[in-house]
Amino acid sequence: xxxxxxxxxxxxxxxxxxxxxxxxxxxxxxxxxxxxxxxxxxxxxxxxxxxxxxxxxxxxxxxxxxxxxxxxxxxxxxxxxxxxxxxxxxxxxxxxxxxxxxxxxxxxxxxxxxxxxxxxxxxxxxxxxxxxxxxxxxxxxxxxxxxxxxxxxxxxxxxxxxxxxxxxxxxxxxxxxxxxxxxxxxxxxxxxxxxxxxxxxxxxxxxxxxxxxxxxxxxxxxxxxxxxxxxxxxxxxxxxxxxxxxxxxxxxxxxxxxxxxxxxxxxxxxxxxxxxxxxxxxxxxxxxxxxxxxxxxxxxxxxxxxxxxxxxxxxxxxxxxxxxxxxxxxxxxxxxxxxxxxxxxxxxxxxxxxxxxxxxxxxxxxxxxxxxxxxxxxxxxxx
Amino acid sequence: xxxxxxxxxxxxxxxxxxxxxxxxxxxxxxxxxxxxxxxxxxxxxxxxxxxxxxxxxxxxxxxxxxxxxxxxxxxxxxxxxxxxxxxxxxxxxxxxxxxxxxxxxxxxxxxxxxxxxxxxxxxxxxxxxxxxxxxxxxxxxxxxxxxxxxxxxxxxxxxxxxxxxxxxxxxxxxxxxxxxxxxxxxxxxxxxxxxxxxxxxxxxxxxxxxxxxxxxxxxxxxxxxxxxxxxxxxxxxxxxxxxxxxxxxxxxxxxxxxxxxxxxxxxxxxxxxxxxxxxxxxxxxxxxxxxxxxxxxxxxxxxxxxxxxxxxxxxxxxxxxxxxxxxxxxxxxxxxxxxxxxxxxxxxxxxxxxxxxxxxxxxxxxxxxxxxxxxxxxxxxxx
Numbered sequence: 068x069x070x071x072x073x074x075x076x077x078x079x080x081x082x083x084x085x086x087x088x089x090x091x092x093x094x095x096x097x098x099x100x101x102x103x104x105x106x107x108x109x110x111x112x113x114x115x116x117x118x119x120x121x122x123x124x125x126x127x128x129x130x131x132x133x134x135x136x137x138x139x140x141x142x143x144x145x146x147x148x149x150x151x152x153x154x155x156x157x158x159x160x161x162x163x164x165x166x167x168x169x170x171x172x173x174x175x176x177x178x179x180x181x182x183x184x185x186x187x188x189x190x191x192x193x194x195x196x197x198x199x200x201x202x203x204x205x206x207x208x209x210x211x212x213x214x215x216x217x218x219x220x221x222x223x224x225x226x227x228x229x230x231x232x233x234x235x236x237x238x239x240x241x242x243x244x245x246x247x248x249x250x251x252x253x254x255x256x257x258x259x260x261x262x263x264x265x266x267x268x269x270x271x272x273x274x275x276x277x278x279x280x281x282x283x284x285x286x287x288x289x290x291x292x293x294x295x296x297x298x299x300x301x302x303x304x305x306x307x308x309x310x311x312x313x314x315x316x317x318x319x320x321x322x323x324x325x326x327x328x329x330x331x332x333x334x335x336x337x338x339x340x341x342x343x344x345x346x347x348x349x350x351x352x353x354x355x356x357x358x359x360x361x362x363x364x365x366x367x368x369x370x371x372x373x374x375x376x377x378x379x380x381x382x383x384x385x386x387x388x389x390x391x392x393x394x395x396x397x398x399x400x401x402x403x404x405x406x407x408x409x410x411x412x413x414x415x416x417x418x419x420x421x422x423x424x425x426x427x428x429x430x431x432x433x434x435x436x437x438x439x440x441x442x443x444x445x446x447x448x449x450x
Numbered sequence: 451x452x453x454x455x456x457x458x459x460x461x462x463x464x465x466x467x468x469x470x471x472x473x474x475x476x477x478x479x480x481x482x483x484x485x486x487x488x489x490x491x492x493x494x495x496x497x498x499x500x501x502x503x504x505x506x507x508x509x510x511x512x513x514x515x516x517x518x519x520x521x522x523x524x525x526x527x528x529x530x531x532x533x534x535x536x537x538x539x540x541x542x543x544x545x546x547x548x549x550x551x552x553x554x555x556x557x558x559x560x561x562x563x564x565x566x567x568x569x570x571x572x573x574x575x576x577x578x579x580x581x582x583x584x585x586x587x588x589x590x591x592x593x594x595x596x597x598x599x600x601x602x603x604x605x606x607x608x609x610x611x612x613x614x615x616x617x618x619x620x621x622x623x624x625x626x627x628x629x630x631x632x633x634x635x636x637x638x639x640x641x642x643x644x645x646x647x648x649x650x651x652x653x654x655x656x657x658x659x660x661x662x663x664x665x666x667x668x669x670x671x672x673x674x675x676x677x678x679x680x681x682x683x684x685x686x687x688x689x690x691x692x693x694x695x696x697x698x699x700x701x702x703x704x705x706x707x708x709x710x711x712x713x714x715x716x717x718x719x720x721x722x723x724x725x726x727x728x729x730x731x732x733x734x735x736x737x738x739x740x741x742x743x744x745x746x747x748x749x750x751x752x753x754x755x756x757x758x759x760x761x762x763x764x765x766x767x768x769x770x771x772x773x774x775x776x777x778x779x780x781x782x783x784x785x786x787x788x789x790x791x792x793x794x795x796x797x798x799x800x801x802x803x804x805x806x807x808x809x810x811x812x813x814x815x816x817x818x819x820x821x822x823x824x825x826x827x828x829x830x831x832x833x
Contacts, residue, residue: 220788229788277684289757298676300759301660302789308756373691374672374757376683405603405612406685 070106073098077106078115078143079437084168086119086142107141114147115436145170148211150432151199152425153192154258155217155241157181157232158336160188160195161421164203167211167436169429173203174418185235189244196248212431213253214424216261217241218288220304225255228303254427258282259306260297261423262413263290266381268426270414279306279377280413281368282384283392285339289371298375308367339385347391361392365399372404383413453489456481460489461498461526462820467551469502469525490524497530498819528553531594533815534582535808536575537641538600538624540564540615541719543571543578544804547586550594550819552812556586557801568618572627579631595814596636597807599644600624601669603687608638611686615669637810641665642689643680644806645766645796646673651809653797654764662689662760663796664751665767666775668722672754681758691750722768744775748782755787766796 073096080095081087087095092103110116119140145168154161158181164173177195179188200207219230225242245253256264263280266272272280276295282288289306291298298305345353368380380400382392393410400407415422456479463478464470472490476483493499502523528551537544541564547556560578562571583590602613608625628636646663649655655663659678665671672689674681681688728736751763763783765775776793783790798805 291757293676293681298758300789301761301791302759304756304787304789305759306757307759307788308753370691370753371757373687374674374689374754375681376685376688376690378684404687405690406683406687408684 070109073102073106074110075437077103077110081116081141081143082168082437084143084145086121086140088138088140090138092141111141115144116141117144143168148432149205149209150211150425150428151196151213152421152423152428153196153213153215154261154420154424155188155192155215155233156258156420157218160191161418162192162195162199163418163421163425164199164205165425165429167429167432169425171425172205173199174421175199175202182234185233185239188233188235192245193248208250210249210251211435212251212428213245213249214261214426214428214431215241215245215253215255216258216420216424217255218258220302220307221255221257222303225253252431254424254431256297256424256427257288257290257299257303257306258420258423259288260290260299261427262383262415262419263292263381263423264297264426265415265419265423266383266413267292267295269422270419271381271411272379275379277376277378278381279368279371279375279379279408280381280383281308281364281371283364283382284384285336287364287367287384289367291371291375291377293375306371308371343385357391361395364392365396365403368396369400369403372400372408376406377408379409379411381411381413383415383419453492456485456489457493458820460486460493464499464524464526465551465820467526467528469504469523471521471523473521475524494524498527499524500527526551531815532588532592533594533808533811534579534596535804535806535811536579536596536598537644537803537807538571538575538598538616539641539803540601543574544801545575545578545582546801546804546808547582547588548808548812550812550815552808554808555588556582557804558582558585565617568616568622571616571618575628576631591633593632593634594818595634595811596628596632597644597809597811597814598624598628598636598638599641599803599807600638601641601671603685603690604638604640605686608636635814637807637814639680639807639810640671640673640682640686640689641803641806642671643673643682644810645798645802646675646764646806647680647809648798648802648806649764649766649796650675650678652805653802654794655762658762660759660761661764662751662754662758662762662791663764663766664691664747664754666747666765667767668719670747670750670767672750674754674758674760676758689754691754726768740774744778747775748779748786751779752783752786755783755791759789760791762792762794764794764796766798766802 076096076098077092080092089103089107093100096103107116111118119142121140145166148167149172150165150167152163158178160177160179162175163171165171175195175198177191179191183191217227217230218232219236220228221241222228225240227236227239227241230236230239242253242255259280259282262282263278266280267275267278272278276292278292280290287308289308291306342353342356346357372380382396393412397410400410413419459479459481460475463475472486475486479486490499494501502525504523528549531550532555533548533550535546541561543560543562545558546554548554558578558581560574562574566574600610600613601615602619603611604624605611608623610619610622610624613619613622625636625638642663642665645665646661649663650658650661655661659675661675663673670691672691674689725736725739729740755763765779776795780793783793796802
């Protein structure tokens with residue numbers, strides 16, 4: 068146990084990616100020099116740490132203490148393992164490969180037919196993963212964790228409790244099926260939840276702990292962070308505001324956005340893109356449809372804001388096509404909520420869900436590598 | 451610091467209220483016997499612990515070790531201090547007085563006029579507090595903490611950011627004003643939030659960590675617990691679903707419940723009670739009004755449920771007059787939410803907000819008396 072804690076404390080001091088001297092590690096960790104030497108030796112053996120050659124003339128932090136004995140430099144080998152972030156979407160499969168520091172080393176994108184059944188879709192996932200690993204020259208055995216995003220309500224074990232967007236998805240043991248393809252942990256999460264995590268990590272919500280991410284789309288959803296942590300809800304269904312439309316007399320996006328009186332196909336994103344483009348170009352019928360849709364979106368977001376009271380609402384999904392959404396949303400939230408949150412467009416674009424999945428995998432790895440539990444107060448783990 | 455921790459560990463072992471021997475305390479705390487003796491001596495001096503006379507023939511837990519020396523028994527003096535839970539409502543002021551174990555020792559209720567301005571209302575609060583203290587024979591200086599519930603959005607300092615239900619309430623520094631009357635900490639919280647806390651403490655939500663309390667009324671609100679902790683929101687405005695009515699084309703409760711086509715007075719609870727009674731008695735116009743209102747309530751609750759995904763929804767406020775609300779609510783939530791929560795009526799009745807305020811005050815006291823931070827692992831505080 069103490070060995071594990073000492074290793075975690077030492078790895079933490081190394082995780083910045085900069086190479087560091089043994090003496091610095093002794094100072095940073097509060098461990099004794101012999102302890103650090105022992106820990107480093109076993110970390111080098113395990114492949115997690117490498118000794119680095121430095122110029123003899125290089126500046127020495129710590130100053131005069133190194134006199135006579137040349138300093139030894141070490142770095143964390145982020146390339147010792149890798150993680151995957153996967154989005155399984157209605158129209159595409161997206162895979163991001165990164166090292167243990169979260170540095171992206173490969174991505175692959177595969178458009179898929181919305182009509183694929185679950186087996187065909189899982190097969191497309193396997194192909195896409197194989198392709199990204201092959202391109203990067205990384206072995207499957209080198210994966211430490213895999214994060215996966217999917218539409219629908221996903222429980223903690225990774226079973227899809229409800230997933231109407233893709234054929235054969237409801238009831239699928241997605242976690243179990245994917246775990247057959249990997250020897251490492253596979254973590255499944257709802258796509259909007261992952262988008263919230265991703266925007267908090269690298270997008271519009273950096274530094275904000277109370278965030279609602281709204282995934283605008285034909286099946287709208289949302290993900291919330293409360294105090295910086297994902298709020299999944301008791302049954303993993305938090306933020307599934309799509310159903311609010313049911314309360315609004317069938318005012319579904321595909322009806323609201325129709326320019327013909329006949330609803331759009333509920334999966335036909337191309338038809339939606341056409342309406343958005345027409346509206347931008349000044350087509351009146353399309354503009355009316357767009358206004359109808361925005362009115363409904365504002366209502367959904369207002370309901371979320373009243374329930375949760377976030378600091379920031381991030382709008383994504385179709386956000387790219389909804390340039391005009393921010394101003395009306397801001398105005399309506401001022402009117403209809405008691406304390407209007409800030410409003411921003413998503414920053415991460417089409418990779419947002421896969422990035423969130425990557426972050427979840429990275430959290431898992433960091434927990435294993437760096438977690439010291441119970442937390443030490445600096446010198447707590449001194450050997 | 452160590453003294454404080456040892457005292458907290460010892461008080462924890464005594465908090466059950468049962469009297470306990472010194473030997474038991476040594477076993478329960480993991481502290482040495484001389485340490486426990488020292489701690490107990492200072493706790494007796496401070497009035498928090500009393501030595502208890504026991505029959506010489508009473509059974510001795512711990513067995514043979516007491517031979518020759520008579521066991522000394524001690525108990526926590528819950529009466530060493532007191533706490534208050536106060537509800538400041540539109541139509542009433544309610545005060546509950548309890549000892550440090552949360553045992554209620556006095557209550558007082560004072561109906562007030564809805565038109566009172568802030569000064570008059572605060573004065574009524576002071577009178578009610580004085581009355582409950584006088585009746586119980588407790589000195590104001592004996593108060594350790596005061597919890598206060600108020601309608602509206604209350605920030606962490608106790609300033610009312612928005613409080614439309616009572617004249618002069620918005621912008622009031624309620625915390626600052628009440629702190630002048632007490633020498634102990636005064637904690638201000640939104641009324642629906644306190645109701646959620648109270649139902650979780652002693653009502654319908656005992657043992658459930660993910661709970662939404664819906665306060666049905668002319669200005670409906672809600673309070674949520676997530677993982678057993680109050681979710682206040684970034685600005686203290688979480689659960690203020692009353693504003694959803696604004697999105698529903700002026701479908702406010704006072705319009706929905708009207709039987710005349712003319713809205714009820716937004717503060718006239720008596721008129722509401724009349725409509726509810728008429729509906730129960732079979733009056734058709736009243737029943738239509740009631741159905742309209744219930745439909746709206748279901749919509750608000752559904753929005754909350756979709757956003758938060760709680761395990762349980764507790765309906766209070768007018769719940770007493772809404773016997774019929776549970777079945778339609780349950781059915782509609784089954785239809786309109788993706789994972790329907792359990793639904794229950796509030797159990798605590800008209801004291802629910804004051805009880806929640808009491809619980810908040812008690813939490814504060816328990817933090818001071820029993821908190822050991824950082825947490826010890828049994829023997830961690832051994833002297």
